[in-house]
Amino acid sequence: MDADTRLSHLRAQAGRVLRTPLPRLIAADPARAHDLALRVGPVYANFARQYYDREALQALFDAAEAVDARGRLRALFDGERINHTEDRSVLHTALRGSHSDAPVARDAHAQALEARGRMRALVDTLAATDVTDVVSVGIGGSDLGPRLAVDALAAAGHDRVRVHFLSNVDGHAAQRVLARLDPSRSAALLISKTFGTQETLLNGAILRDWLGGTERLFAVSANVERAATAFDIPPERILPMWDWVGGRYSLWSAVGLPIALAIGMDGFEQMLAGAADMDAHVLHTPIERNLAAWHALTAVWNRNALGLTTHAVLAYDERLKLLSNYLQQLVMESLGKSVRADGSPVAVDTVPVWWGGAGTDTQHSFFQALHQGTSIVPADFIGVVRSDAPFADNHRALHANLLAQTEAFANGQASDDPHRAYAGGRPSTTILLDALTPHSFGALLSMYEHSVYLQSVVWGINAFDQFGVELGKQVANRLLPALAGEAEADDPVTRALIQQLR
Template sequence: MDAAARLSQLRAQAGRVVQTPLAKLIAGDPARAQEFALRVGPIYANFARQHYDRDALAALFALAQSVDAPARLKALFDGEKINLTEGRSVLHTSLRSDLSDAPVAKAAHAQALEARTRMRALVESLSSSGITDVVSVGIGGSDLGPRLAVDALGGAKPGRLRVHFLSNVDGHAAQRVLAGLDPARTAAVLISKTFGTQETLLNGAILRDWLGGTERLYAVSANVERAAQTFSIPAERILPMWDWVGGRYSLWSAVGLPIALAIGMDAFEQMLAGAAEMDAHVLRTPAESNLAFWHALTGVWNRNGLGYSTQAVLPYDERLKLLSNYLQQLVMESLGKSTRTDGTPVGVETVPVWWGGAGTDTQHSFFQALHQGTSIVPADFIGVIRADAPYPQNHRALQANLLAQTEAFANGQASDDPHRAYAGGRPTTTILLDALTPHSFGALLALYEHSVYLQSLVWGINAFDQFGVELGKQVANRLLPALEGQAQADDPVTRALLEQLRGR
């Protein structure tokens, strides 16, 4: 049975469930508040406010079994070439855990440990060198994960090294990052899997010239030879990447060097340990008790059963404000496909648009539309139980707002004044971290990674290629000569736009 046939059965379930308001589903099943919840280590997740009932959940878990999801999870950990379009293994789990006896996975884990030893030596060397600032140059997966982790885990006070991020090819970005830095006390890390990424090469050249040479340049790449040739970086200052790690899954590798420079190598390894704990849970736990299965199947239900086209992620912790940016790439680059692995059309809707921001700021921007707009937007609310900031009254207010918003989304409120009526029925999942630590942070990101892969199995798509990012880059390379007046564009609208760009 293909994805379209399986999901048509899901829509039949949804057609039944939506006849009952969400608030009534919750009131009619008092045990669901406890039984629709799971804990894995430092993470608790409650799905009781999702708009499904027990029969619909049973259909969702049957759907996971119909695509052989547990066995295909094992195939990922074992290093089978599940990235079919590129003929590659997908072994980001081997960067942080050793859960497979397969030789290819064992070999990958050994490589990861060797790279981590070299990474620790570089962190110690830079931390004792008199350097105060490090600029991390990368884009996409080479930037979003490390940027999020440094912002989330960096703490209230600057660490030994201040880490800054430069991704956008716009020269104003480089100008702003370098403003106020001292080139004599700054190093740069150039991160690119192929060392052919236009943005990273251009920004790397700016850093090389600004630093006055390559003495304080470091690199992370799968193409060590090209990194050495392009920027004259010696091999001892280049850490490896591998083709079995996709960019958006790479922060667990030496791509995480900026994280380790900001928070320390011990804390970086605690982050890996948190991800490894989630890996073990996901690999070894039956689907009905498996947090990644619950999260993934909830996403499929909202997209294909109920037809919702967007998904919000709303962390109620300022330190996680960049989480929505990170998840946009992880989820939408992985699941933004319309072709099955066998080359045929998917025939169903795949990834929704992911977006969001940190509460309570977002309550005063787009929550109006979430409460009273015509589109229903499912949301993941993420809270932290124990705060590190010394302002307990603020933290209680933050938690009160998180609880209030999820309750209001679900239950709504009737009013004689239609302008003050709230329909409710807005589904949410609440995820609580005991505290925001490297360990819990690593577990949280690993949860989302596994959820993405499980959704891809339901839709029959490859979560690990990203050909959709290539076309625009190819056209841009063709247009550079036109911008320099050395060629003409083929497209008539582009020609009109070029006239404006060149004429002014």
Template sequence: MSDASRLSQLSAQAGRVANTSLSQLIAADPARARDFALRVGPVYASFARQHYDREALAQLFAAAQDAGFAPRLRALFDGETVNVTEGRPALHTALRGDFSPASVARDAHAQALQARKRMRAIVEALEASDVTDIVSVGIGGSDLGPRLAADALIGAAPGRFRVHFLSNVDGHAAQRILAGLDPARTAALLISKTFGTQETLLNGAVVRDWLGQHAAQRLYAISANVDRPAAAFGIPPERILPMWDWVGGRYSLWSAVGLPIALAIGMDAFEAFLDGAAEMDAHVLNAAPADNLAAWHALTAIWNRNGLGYATQAVLAYDDRLKLLSNYLQQLVMESLGKSTRLDGSAIVADTVPVWWGGVGTDTQHSFFQALHQGSSIVPGDFIGVIRSDAPYSQNHLALQSNLLAQTEAFANGQGSNDPHRAYAGGRPSTTILLDALDPRSLGALLALYEHSVYLQSVFWDINAFDQFGVELGKQVASRLLPALAGEVEADDPVTRELIAQLRG
């Protein structure tokens, strides 16, 4: 079936259910709450408040089969060239498990294990030293994933190291981080796949110079281009860990890029994080679409984008330790799916990724929830909660959970009123994802779920989830404009020329 035919059938189903409110769909199907939910290990997800019914779901599962979800997942795990525009596999699953007899996948897994062994040695050596603080320098995929995981998983008390993340090229960021540290008790990690990223090189030089004489022993690098850090920063090979071109930056936190995570929570906990992701990998690879959590999540996203036409998606985490999740998912989802060209170079016939955004409850209930409840645009939401809290304040946790439940119920059902200003239309769809606890295993499983959902959405739309050429143009223009800002040349663009004049005062 062609893409256009699949989308046409999806639109027809959406038109049919649009005449029935979400609350009516729920009331008409007493088994819906049970049947529209799945559990995989420590992750439970309920899709009962999404605006579809069983007939529409059956059509979505048929579309998944027609799009080739199962064989395309197998191709991903086997290391086939799924990143066709760059001629590469995307073997982030090999970083956390051995799922394929294919030689390329087995080789990748072996390399990952060897790198993990070296990571452990570095962690143990630093634990035996007098280092108290780690500065992790990177940006994008070399920063967002490790920053999220370290922030979410660090306990109530700091671990062996305090880990600080430096990404923004704005010098104030480096100034603030370094101001409170002692170079004699600090080590630094420079993380860049190409080791040509401007922000990382500039910040890396700032940190190296700040370390002074300690840089010779306290500077580490993670890169796919191992010669560059050695040449640019004098880092010896034993302090350079590998990345590989078969792992995209936004999928790299499972590799040596996760060294800041291991330093923040310990190497054993980092390996439990990988195990949680591997548990989700095994499920996604082997389960049929109707029983596959990633397929449900992906098809729901497709339904909301192409069937119902929603242009944005919120992710709302009801655990303060997940406050960086929306930032991480912005990159994972929007960099992967922000494409308008199919694999064969033709134009896409439908909209792809919505704009992802969000924050944590209950803070966000006092900011943008007004628009979610009564605004003119419907915004689907992923609500993420945690069943067991590690904090000793049980009443706080009950209040947090009650707010999570209340918001999803209110979004779905709304509330009438004789006063139109106090009326709530309802009909706002949401998915509720519950983690048994926020620990390395559950977080690993959650992030792997989103990775596979993104990939399956790309399969449906026949786009490449693993390139990011749109990131490059701004970098190229910025490089051209540096001489103009220095007054060495004149910019070509007339608006840029005027702005440069203002910046130069």
């Protein structure tokens, strides 16, 4: 069955399902709340409020079978060159576990273990100094993952080393970070795969000058020579990256050094173990009980069968407030493609716009549009069962709001006053972590990674290149001489804007 036929079949299923309101669909299947839920270790996910029934769900499983989803997972773990546009393996799974006997995967795992040993030594070395603050300089995948993890997990470890993040090339960002730090008790970590990223080089130079030299400057890069040359950092203070790990999948590597500094190396290892446990589940579990597959197929259903154009991530835990930012890059950079592996146009819509924020704050900003707006926005609601905070009443209220919103999204509420009527029929998935620990956090992110990959398999696109990121950077570099008054821009609108900037 080709992609067009599969899409037609899913749309036919959607036409049938949509004839029944979502609350009636749920009420007609008493076992649905139990059967449309999965648990993997500390992660529980309930899909009962998604707008499909068992027949439609089976059609999604059949679609996964038609594209050999499990075989493509095996290809990922075995290090086949599934990043065909760049002729690379994709082996972020090897950073956190050994799941394959393929020589390339075994070699990648061995390199990861060696780098991890160097990470531990560096963490211990810094712990023996008077350094209290470390500024992590990177952007995109070199920043979002570590930033999220430190924000979510810092309470799980020690706070002797405080980690700060600097990504934006805007000089105000550097000014704000450095204003509250003492250079005599600080160090800096420059993270760049190529060591050619403009933002990181400029901010790195600011840190080098602020620190008064390179003695407390460290780096993570695949280009050791360039890092050493550009910033005079000795090789023993440069940790490795590899071309078989994409930036948005790199927090499991030495790019995660800020995480290890913030929560301790043991905490970082627990995060890797959680991800590895989810890896094992995804690799070995049939699609019908595979958490990442359910999540991926639900996303395909909402995008292609129901035609929904955005997706919200709503974390009901303040520590996960950056999760939507992280997932925005993971999903949209991976799946924002319009051509298939052979270069032909994709026959279906691919990635929706991902966005979100933390409850309950977001209930007082954009939830009005989610409940009563004309566009239906499916959502992932993410909660944590056990709280680390000593305020039981607050945690109970947080849970009440989480449950209330998912119920209200699905069921709505009728009213004689149209201004107070809620249509309902808004699909959502509820994901619960037993507790927010490095292990459960690692498992959650791993699940999302595999969901993204499986969506790309269904759509026949490459999830591991990001050429769309490059064009703007190339044009920006061409415009620097024009902004300096040394040349003229080719584009007439740009010339007019440069006049205003001058």
